[in-house]
Amino acid sequence: MGNNFKMVAKTMFGFEEILEEELKKLGAMNIEKGVRSVSFEGDTGFMYKANLCLRTAIKILKPIRTFKVRNEQDLYDQVYKMNWEEYITHDNTFAIDATVNSDIFNHTLYVALKTKDAIADKFRNTQGRRPNVDLKHPDLQINVHIQRNICTVSLDSSGASLHHRGYRTMTNIAPINEILAAGMLLLSGWDGETDFTDPMCGSGTILVEAAMIACNIPANINRREFAFEKWRDYDEDFFDKIVESSLKKTREFHHKVYGFDKAPSAVRKAKDNVRNANLSEYISIEQNNFFDSEKTTEGKLHMLFNPPYGERLPIEMEAFYKGIGDTLKQNYPNTEAWFITANMEAIKNVGLRPSRRIKLFNGKLESKLLKYDIYEGSKKAKFNR
Known part of the structure; x- marks a missing residue:
């Protein structure tokens, strides 16, 4: 149990209860329903399983730090303090995704830019080189969420939205998500x-x-990649076992x-x-x-x-x-x-x-x-x- 950590599954409006039910059936612990999100606890294997199996989750986030912010300098200072070397090196790439509901900050792009500056400056000042930003295919996708004066920095374990299942290559004028x-x-x-x-x-x-x-x-059995596959602690053999175990639970359909x-x-x-x-x-x-x-x-x-x-x-x-x-x-x-x-x-x-x-x-x-x-x-x- 000591290896469990908090995660947040983002979802669409109206799907909170069914996502909560999905998480219960999957074996999540300490589930709490929010607005367009459900928080829960599990270990690394459960994070892999959640990305693979949840039908109504958009992303699975792993919060790594929460702090209060009063202004943009607070945001910069607190992000700068974080131990980013634990997650990436100066040879890696990263990208920031921000969501903001605050009177202090009113522009998500500005929050993302300030966060990016703090991480880049930390590496430049301590190692002489900084990781580059790659918006399309980063090694580390970082999520910054500011609710009033509380900022949560998370690692995005999914990457592209989980609605990208991998099977749909052909669509019509108005395809449904x-x-x-x-x-x-x-x-x-x-x-x-x-x-x-x-x-x-x-x-x-x-x-x-x-x-x-x-x-x-x-x-998401047909999906090509999850963001966690590029993390430094990714265990490919462990993930393969989870895929194999999940496939054993499939059932025949007689209609x-x-x-x-x-x-x-x-x-x-x-x-x-x-x-x-x-x-x-x-x-x-x-x-x-x-x-x-x-x-x-x-x-x-x-x-x-x-x-x-x-x-x-x-x-x-x-x-x-x-x-x-x-x-x-x-x-x-x-x-x-x-x-x-x-x-x-x-x-x-x-x-x-x-x-x-x-x-x-x-x-x-x-x-x-x-x-x-x-x-x-x-x-x-x-x-x-």
Whole structure:
């Protein structure tokens, strides 16, 4: 237990509880939910595992120092004092990422610059040479977070956002973020116990994330690199064992995951991404228009999709959303249908009352994840049996 340390998993608004649940299942200790973040404790191996397995985490940060700041000189002095030789040498490269919510500092780039100056000056003054900055592929990614007058300096163990899963090489006009897709699936209660469809599948992200959840495949198994792989204390053999152990926990899936899209180009891209994720045996995709489709499977169907909002794709929204409601009512009995939209006016045309509304953000767009229960007969008939 003595080797445990505090970490912070960053996430999207609305996903804090499901990230907390993911961390519990993974075996984290001392979990505390925050806003767009969950803090927890674990050892180095758990840090590797968190990066590999968490579906709703954007980054895993390892705080190494927290201090009070009253002004920019305080920030510089405190960062300068830190023992940076423990993490990098003058031959390495580094980059600073800053987030600020403070009256003292109001510019993240300035905070990043001041931090960079302190580290560079420390090496120059003590060793005569300083490490260079590399914004694209640094040896050490440093995160500086200032909340009012409290500054936390962390090592970023992930590097590029964890939504870069590694399987998606082809995208469409409005691709959905992989973390958003996974989070919506978990919020919807998707557990792989029924058939699943995405009837407007675009580049196939929701389908891939659904199959990975159903088979308990680690979220980032296809990712090329994590930032911790360039740390001085990185243990490659240990990480390989964690990957191997995580893959042993995958499970068979005995239902169907299928999707369709009316655009041939989207179908091609989706099939490519499914192939990249090594999930072709679990996911089928074909060209079809949702409004001409009907349920083809027995038993309950779980549906989740991301229809156009009218933001980037020119569509007659009123008729489009009315078509969604009509198609669900007429062609998809015994279906639990979920979709996300930022077009609150368009929802009124669906003609069905959602049983759940969950506030989320798709990029910067405030959105709602909506649930519609489509019963076998009418709702009234169901309760009169």
